[in-house]
Amino acid sequence: MTTRRGGAMLVGVLWALSARVVPLAAQDEPPAAPAAAESSPSGPLAITPEPPQQSEPSEAAESANPAVPGSAAEIGAFEHELEVVTDGSLSTRAVEMPAYWALLGLVKDIPAEELEKSAREVSFHDLMTTPAKFRGELVTVELTVRRVVSYDLPEGNPLGLSKVYEVWGWPTTNEGWLYVAVLTELPERMPSEKDVEIYVRLTGRFFKLQGYQPGGAEPNARPLRAPLILGKLRLVQRPAPPSKAAEWYFGLQLLLVGLMAIGAVRLLILLRVRLARQSRTERFTLADRGAGEAHESPQRDTETDGGAFDWIDEVPKQP
Numbered sequence: 001m002t003t004r005r006g007g008a009m010l011v012g013v014l015w016a017l018s019a020r021v022v023p024l025a026a027q028d029e030p031p032a033a034p035a036a037a038e039s040s041p042s043g044p045l046a047i048t049p050e051p052p053q054q055s056e057p058s059e060a061a062e063s064a065n066p067a068v069p070g071s072a073a074e075i076g077a078f079e080h081e082l083e084v085v086t087d088g089s090l091s092t093r094a095v096e097m098p099a100y101w102a103l104l105g106l107v108k109d110i111p112a113e114e115l116e117k118s119a120r121e122v123s124f125h126d127l128m129t130t131p132a133k134f135r136g137e138l139v140t141v142e143l144t145v146r147r148v149v150s151y152d153l154p155e156g157n158p159l160g161l162s163k164v165y166e167v168w169g170w171p172t173t174n175e176g177w178l179y180v181a182v183l184t185e186l187p188e189r190m191p192s193e194k195d196v197e198i199y200v201r202l203t204g205r206f207f208k209l210q211g212y213q214p215g216g217a218e219p220n221a222r223p224l225r226a227p228l229i230l231g232k233l234r235l236v237q238r239p240a241p242p243s244k245a246a247e248w249y250f251g252l253q254l255l256l257v258g259l260m261a262i263g264a265v266r267l268l269i270l271l272r273v274r275l276a277r278q279s280r281t282e283r284f285t286l287a288d289r290g291a292g293e294a295h296e297s298p299q300r301d302t303e304t305d306g307g308a309f310d311w312i313d314e315v316p317k318q319p
Contacts, residue, residue, distance in 0.1 A: 078102045078136075087131050087209035090223055096208075101158040103136060103205035104230045108159060108184040112232035115203040116140055122206075124177045127227040131209050139229065140203040142236065143169035143179055150192045159184075165192060167233070168226075172199060178226040180210050187235050199238050204231010 081099035092100060107115060119140035127134055147168040153161050165183045170176060181202050186192055207230050211223035 082136050085135060085208050088211045088223060088225055090211045090213065092208075099136075100207060100230070103207055104182070104184065105159055107138075107204050107231050108161075110232070112187075112201070112203055112234040115232055116201065116234070119203045124171060124174065124179075124227065127206060128209065128225065131206070131227075134206045135208070137206055138203070139206050140201060141179065141229075142172045143167075143181075143200055143202050144172050144175070145169035145196055145198045145200055145233075147195050148186070148190070148192055167202075169200075178212075178224075179229065180212075180226045181229045181231060181233070183231065183233060185232070187233050190233070190235065199236050200233045201236050202229055202231060202233055204229040 078099060081096075081102060085096045085099050086093075115138060119138045120134075122134060122139045122141060127139075145167050149166045150163055151166065152163055161184055165186055167181045167183060168178055170178055179202065181204065183204075187200075190196075190198060207228045209225040210228040211225055213221065213223055
């Protein structure tokens with residue numbers, strides 16, 4: 001029941017996001033450096049690069065070799081590009097784009113199944129608390145996808161892509177914390193433009209904590225954060241719901257525990273009542289015994305005194 005209520009609440013969050021997540025690309029972040037270098041590009045999650053004449057593809061992105069997924073050499077090839085990536089912003093800065101394209105290039109030509117062999121299982125807590133530790137790493141997580149959006153890319157991008165897909169969802173085992181992924185392709189039969197409920201295994205390169213504003217947020221509200229992973233999806237089976245037998249057994253356990261607790265409380269009350277009655281009876285007995293002794297004492301004294309003078313009658317009289 002709790003899971004269903006939590007799911008209903010999060011559906012509301014996703015509807016709020018649909019009003020809209022797309023404007024994330026349109027929300028320019030205040031420049032942290034000269035405006036020419038830090039202006040937010042437009043596109044999905046603000047990841048579309050600037051025109052080629054303004055921002056040339058990085059050397060690391062061109063030379064990335066996806067043949068060995070997850071190797072340290074791949075990350076080391078563009079370590080400098082990763083150092084400038086920051087977390088929590090509503091858009092991706094131009095200076096972060098070389099790292100973005102390099103990471104996406106490492107996974108775009110590798111099947112999801114192959115990526116999973118070298119990927120590292122991570123939790124939401126891991127990525128949220130230590131994003132720098134996992135930046136660029138090949139990670140994997142199971143998600144319940146709730147929203148899919150596709151975006152056309154301008155010509156001349158470093159990877160020669162015409163379209164990317166943006167996917168939002170939360171872990172299948174812990175509804176409530178959103179992930180976002182950018183993909184170069186979708187699995188077969190997976191819709192590309194609608195709110196959905198699809199169970200997948202997401203594997204890819206962790207890029208950053210993407211800031212986002214749900215619909216209806218105040219203008220100055222602090223952005224929420226979602227781990228942004230650039231990778232591939234693989235459809236998985238829906239987690240099996242709890243069986244009715246398991247639910248019945250769990251209910252029986254709760255009933256037995258409740259009855260035992262009630263019995264223990266009743267037993268404790270009976271013991272306390274019995275001890276109280278016993279203590280009261282003992283007090284009354286002692287009080288009655290003391291009163292009887294006090295009443296009998298004068299009579300014994302009188303008899304004793306009278307008996308002491310009986311010898312006078314027995315003394316012979318003098319002549």
